[in-house]
Amino acid sequence: MSLTVPSVLAEGPAERALESLGLPPYAARVYAALARVAQATAAELSEEARVPRQRVYDVLESLIDQGLVTKGPAKPAVFHAVDPLDASAVLLGAQRENLVRLESIAADLVADLRRAWQCARAAARRAGRRDTKSADTSGDSGRITMARMEHWRDYAMHSVLATARPPFEGLGDPDWIRRVRTLTRSGGTVRCIYHSDLLDDPALVRQAAAYAAAGEEARITDGVETRMILTDSARALLTLPGADRASATGPVLMIDLPPAVEELAESFTRLWDHATPFAA
Incomplete structure (x- = not known):
């Protein structure tokens, strides 16, 4: 699993940590800004996090979908950050799921290429002796x-x-x-x-x-x-x-x-x- 490199947009340690855990730069800045106050409107977050007004609504919707932000019933709508302890658990869980996905991809890669890799080396070593591992390295339909x-x-x-x-x-x-x-x-x-x-x-x-x-x-x-x-x-x-x-x-x-x-x-x-x- 590759590590996310924080962008130059990150404001401080919290924002950089959020990016390392998988949040895009704008989302990291909005969540961090919201976590530092009891609540805020989209306009206030746009100004505080220095995120363009036309982008802040999409960013907030994404954070809500991930379970990192909640939206209150007031008008104009106010937003609340969930407990950073819960937010970090959500982000770590997503990283773990991604690791499982990558492990599956790696397993498929091995299943797809390793037989060909072994066969190529067996052919190169052919010197009149029988390849004792041919049952594991021949064919292309499975193992x-x-x-x-x-x-x-x-x-x-x-x-x-x-x-x-x-x-x-x-x-x-x-x-x-x-x-x-x-x-x-x-x-x-x-x-x-x-x-x-x-x-x-x-x-x-x-x-x-x-x-x-x-x-x-x-x-x-x-x-x-x-x-x-x-x-x-x-x-x-x-x-x-x-x-x-x-x-x-x-x-x-x-x-x-x-x-x-x-x-x-x-x-x-x-x-x-x-x-x-x-x-x-």
């Missing part, structure tokens, strides 16, 4: 390789399909609860099918209920055989079966081969259709 499930769901931009079974590790993660809320509020979909063993533990039920409150759609069935996370209809991670069915640790298979991902999505849909809606 099946080992990966880590941890944090992969955070790369999702518009959809997550997941299955969960004992020991239900990570359930109730507050960072993921916030991500579910962000995805669903922006029109995305988050669905999870839980193994019915979840219902035997009131603490797990409460944790699943927290996801549901954030916007996750959930169902219950005893037919969940493995853990899976399928993001954006493009890639899936599966836990491989091990000798100890009670353990969540172990090898994880990452799949972005389109036909395989499509089949996994269809399998999820079939399981979803026969599962019972979760009710806390």
Whole structure:
């Protein structure tokens, strides 16, 4: 994630900090000016922040949309800055979401170019010996390789399909609860099918209920055989079966081969259709 360089328009440390957190120069100046007074009209802010009158209204609307400024009912309208503590939390949250988006872009870049990069080097090294890694580096339609499930769901931009079974590790993660809320509020979909063993533990039920409150759609069935996370209809991670069915640790298979991902999505849909809606 690149850092924003404050512009020459910034007045002081507060304005420069606001720009570093992602606000445009005029918005930084208007919020900082408004935060220093109890309330102000657009005309007063235009003069105080030295923002052209024809621009100050657009700037204020943008700050209102971001939740940094509120508008009072008086005429002429007066504006109030929200608590800087809340404003900084909003701006930091936007930066974190942007970082997640950039990580997703980086993951797609790796998936798109790394195979070609490996193939080019394998071809250059050809000396009559077999390339033992050709299964991972050949072809242009996808890959099946080992990966880590941890944090992969955070790369999702518009959809997550997941299955969960004992020991239900990570359930109730507050960072993921916030991500579910962000995805669903922006029109995305988050669905999870839980193994019915979840219902035997009131603490797990409460944790699943927290996801549901954030916007996750959930169902219950005893037919969940493995853990899976399928993001954006493009890639899936599966836990491989091990000798100890009670353990969540172990090898994880990452799949972005389109036909395989499509089949996994269809399998999820079939399981979803026969599962019972979760009710806390």
